Amino acid sequence: MILLILRFSDSVILRLKREPAMEYMTNTHILVHEFDYLEPASVEETIGLLAQYGPEARVLAGGTDLIVQMKMERLAPRYLVSIGRVPGLEGISVQDGHTRIGARTSIRTLRNDPWVRARYPVLAEACASFSTTQVQVMGTLGGNLGNASPASDTAPALIAYGAEAVIQGPKGTRRVPVEEFFVGPGRSVLEPGELLVAVELPSPQAGAGGAFLKVGRVAADLAKVSAAVLLVREGDRIADARLVFGAVAPTPLRARQAEAVLVGQRFGEEVVTEAARVASEEVRPIDDVRSTAWYRRELVRVLAYDGLYRAWERAGESAGPFPAAPAAPPSVAGLPRALRHIRADQEVEVRLTVNGERRRVWVAPNELLLNVLREKLYLTGAKYGCGIGECSACTVHVDGRLALSCLVLAVAVDGSEILTVEGLAGRDGKLHPLQESFIRYAAFQCGYCTPGMLMTAKSLLEEVPHPTEEDVRDYLKGNLCRCTGYAAIVRAVMGYAKQI
Numbered sequence: 001m002i003l004l005i006l007r008f009s010d011s012v013i014l015r016l017k018r019e020p021a022m023e024y025m026t027n028t029h030i031l032v033h034e035f036d037y038l039e040p041a042s043v044e045e046t047i048g049l050l051a052q053y054g055p056e057a058r059v060l061a062g063g064t065d066l067i068v069q070m071k072m073e074r075l076a077p078r079y080l081v082s083i084g085r086v087p088g089l090e091g092i093s094v095q096d097g098h099t100r101i102g103a104r105t106s107i108r109t110l111r112n113d114p115w116v117r118a119r120y121p122v123l124a125e126a127c128a129s130f131s132t133t134q135v136q137v138m139g140t141l142g143g144n145l146g147n148a149s150p151a152s153d154t155a156p157a158l159i160a161y162g163a164e165a166v167i168q169g170p171k172g173t174r175r176v177p178v179e180e181f182f183v184g185p186g187r188s189v190l191e192p193g194e195l196l197v198a199v200e201l202p203s204p205q206a207g208a209g210g211a212f213l214k215v216g217r218v219a220a221d222l223a224k225v226s227a228a229v230l231l232v233r234e235g236d237r238i239a240d241a242r243l244v245f246g247a248v249a250p251t252p253l254r255a256r257q258a259e260a261v262l263v264g265q266r267f268g269e270e271v272v273t274e275a276a277r278v279a280s281e282e283v284r285p286i287d288d289v290r291s292t293a294w295y296r297r298e299l300v301r302v303l304a305y306d307g308l309y310r311a312w313e314r315a316g317e318s319a320g321p322f323p324a325a326p327a328a329p330p331s332v333a334g335l336p337r338a339l340r341h342i343r344a345d346q347e348v349e350v351r352l353t354v355n356g357e358r359r360r361v362w363v364a365p366n367e368l369l370l371n372v373l374r375e376k377l378y379l380t381g382a383k384y385g386c387g388i389g390e391c392s393a394c395t396v397h398v399d400g401r402l403a404l405s406c407l408v409l410a411v412a413v414d415g416s417e418i419l420t421v422e423g424l425a426g427r428d429g430k431l432h433p434l435q436e437s438f439i440r441y442a443a444f445q446c447g448y449c450t451p452g453m454l455m456t457a458k459s460l461l462e463e464v465p466h467p468t469e470e471d472v473r474d475y476l477k478g479n480l481c482r483c484t485g486y487a488a489i490v491r492a493v494m495g496y497a498k499q500i
């Protein structure tokens with residue numbers, strides 16, 4: 001009932017705000033704002049477009065922040081420049097002892113990558129703490145930095161490792177330490193026409209150990225405070241130290257005074273307590289909706305203390321043997337070679353393979369995949385809940401990866417394979433064993449969240465074939481159930497996992 005009321009009120013708001021969109025009067029899935037959609041085929045073309053359209057253009061990568069900002073009408077770009085198919089922006093590679101991570105590399109990839117986990121565990125831990133599973137799959141490293149949020153999860157870890165942002169623009173390529181990349185809340189050093197193309201990390205020092213700690217209101221929320229701690233151990237002394245905090249200043253903040261307390265000292269309770277105290281005085285937190293300045297200072301002290309102990313223990317561990325260095329990023333064969341420009345007032349034909357069937361549908365640039373599935377293909381399994389990436393009721397698979405269809409532009413997935421909950425059952429109508437398990441364990445009440453739960457659980461079992469209960473809870477943390485049937489849902493997923 002609450003959802004019906006919300007949907008109704010949303011439609012009314014749209015009516016009040018946007019007279020001309022008569023055909024979408026009652027459609028709550030569409031972006032209100034209209035824009036030209038541009039899909040360049042190279043980095044050079046992307047830079048040309050960004051330089052041509054200046055502040056009227058925005059870069060679209062994962063869409064988990066930009067589309068939300070547009071839906072909430074905080075941003076209204078006239079041009080969306082999608083880098084989804086631009087070659088050379090994705091993947092992890094090792095060059096001259098540096099690890100290069102393409103800006104479009106997903107947060108989930110970084111969380112799971114064996115090289116990153118072994119060489120840069122603080123970054124892998126930061127990515128594991130990042131939002132929901134769906135947002136980890138869709139969200140990119142470049143997007144997380146480009147937003148220039150003081151609460152960015154990846155920035156403290158990258159700063160601790162001394163990473164550099166690789167920026168390409170009309171005047172060529174430049175490198176900026178990630179520590180200097182942030183200028184203020186929502187502002188970075190990127191000039192008009194510039195694109196963040198990669199991040200490069202130097203080899204970690206021998207004897208290094210680190211930890212990432214974060215406290216939020218709930219598991220998938222932005223940080224109240226986050227901390228990346230890196231220590232280099234020489235015997236019982238601290239040879240080097242990095243303490244970097246998120247969400248406690250206008251930009252991610254390196255606590256240099258606290259680091260100075262540590263370097264050269266023998267590790268012990270006294271020096272750790274003093275460094276944590278200095279760090280809590282060095283940060284500049286504010287009161288906001290997530291926390292108070294006073295509480296954030298206390299958290300800095302506690303996270304610094306705990307992080308230093310954890311980092312010290314790990315610095316004593318044997319680091320090797322390291323996994324093989326990652327292979328070169330995937331080949332670009334088959335990717336588009338020409339700029340695609342769809343005007344705001346234009347409709348184009350999009351070809352999708354949905355649940356194994358080829359479908360063609362005409363869409364405008366601002367139509368979302370959820371809209372297309374529900375309103376044009378009459379596949380109503382994926383549900384509209386929040387519309388801003390917070391409930392996961394709209395979860396589907398796009399080319400085998402989880403996607404929140406309320407944040408995906410239909411034009412951006414042209415040519416993709418889509419799997420919705422309707423595609424789980426066999427052609428003979430026999431339910432998927434996961435669906436059977438949900439019935440067996442009575443894992444639903446109203447059923448509104450169930451399609452999203454099933455699609456997410458299917459993805460979990462592909463990624464982690466033998467999950468623990470903790471794995472299930474963590475993987476499904478972004479799927480909200482208003483009926484609060486979580487215990488039965490976890491039992492149903494575990495029940496099916498045990499069968500297979």
Ligand code: FES
Nearest residue numbers: 385386387392406
């Ligand atoms: S409707 Fe897509 S995440 Fe809530």
Ligand code: FES
Nearest residue numbers: 445446481482483
């Ligand atoms: S929302 Fe009703 S069963 Fe989850």
